[in-house]
């Protein structure tokens with residue numbers, strides 16, 4: 252057998268052949284990546300034998316930690332039976348049962364489940380359902396979406412169009428469809444007032460309003476109260492248009508409740524989920540819809556939703572997504588969150604007194620602070636990232652927003668360790 256490649260051989264090959272996400276060619280050429288050999292629970296283990304607490308649950312995905320033994324077992328069991336088959340004209344047990352279980356945990360009224368691959372595709376599906384629904388149900392003028400400035404809904408063209416972060420949209424402006432973004436620079440109260448105004452004064456072209464409920468993740472972990480979401484739900488009902496909740500980041504307990512919309516006691520018309528949905532193991536996503544929407548696609552072949560993906564309803568993904576739901580039940584994942592949420596909130600409050608920290612905030616299993624003015628392209632966050640690496644945590648920032656969003660089942664002692672590292676790393680760059 253050939254000897255495994257060394258770390259430096261892997262990095263050389265990486266530089267020769269890979270194209271990395273959100274990474275400049277210079278950064279790719281100059282900065283050594285962490286080379287991860289294995290992971291367990293909240294720990295990433297590199298090829299040098301060092302380990303790092305995964306401060307962002309690997310891009311907000313591994314909510315149950317890495318390599319949860321029950322997920323691995325479910326994956327293996329399913330792989331021995333059926334790894335893949337098409338989902339059109341074919342049914343299989345994991346897909347069907349997962350849909351039933353999703354409806355059971357979903358906010359009331361969401362009774363239909365469409366599977367896709369990741370957060371971006373879950374949003375693409377929601378946008379296409381909304382658009383086609385109005386087109387074939389007597390309101391073809393409803394072609395525009397309303398969204399918040401600073402929103403992030405993914406990187407595919409439709410998801411980017413409804414997204415509102417210049418850093419991600421900037422290069423693609425002419426490619427994107429027109430979306431009404433209300434300004435969030437002067438706070439969420441004002442932004443929601445603007446949404447209300449649009450819905451009241453000019454509802455006719457609005458196919459739907461898309462929001463990340465309670466927290467804008469990629470926009471620097473910006474949080475807003477549930478009351479704003481509740482009032483928005485009422486306004487979308489008054490305008491008889493659709494509310495689309497992007498729970499890709501916020502769902503599966505990240506904000507303290509299973510869905511973030513639960514805190515506002517509202518049900519959207521469409522709900523998108525991904526990331527934690529498949530327990531950080533396989534790409535899999537779902538868009539949930541109401542029966543009203545599904546009914547709008549009855550009436551013949553030419554009224555069907557013309558959308559699908561090769562891996563739609565993939566049995567491996569479906570089997571592990573089912574296992575994820577039963578782990579949430581059996582291990583009382585949400586029950587453990589409230590104490591750890593307080594721990595995060597206290598730790599970030601304490602960081603407010605560190606030099607040049609301009610704001611701190613926390614919600615559920617997220618804590619964040621601003622470490623400088625320059626926003627997404629700020630550099631201090633990256634110095635803190637390097638300091639945290641030395642101390643044993645992976646703390647990829649959003650520019651000058653430094654945050655934690657660890658696995659929900661991280662142990663309290665490990666969480667203390669992570670929060671201490673954040674504090675010390677910020678202090679070290681003062």
Ligand SMILES: Cc1ncc(COP(=O)(O)O)c(C=O)c1O
Pocket residue numbers: 369370371372374403404405406463468469497498499500501525526
């Ligand atoms: C709120 C939200 N929606 C959608 C997405 C896109 O998900 P994906 O990266 O799986 O396509 C993200 C990704 O971070 C997200 O935070």
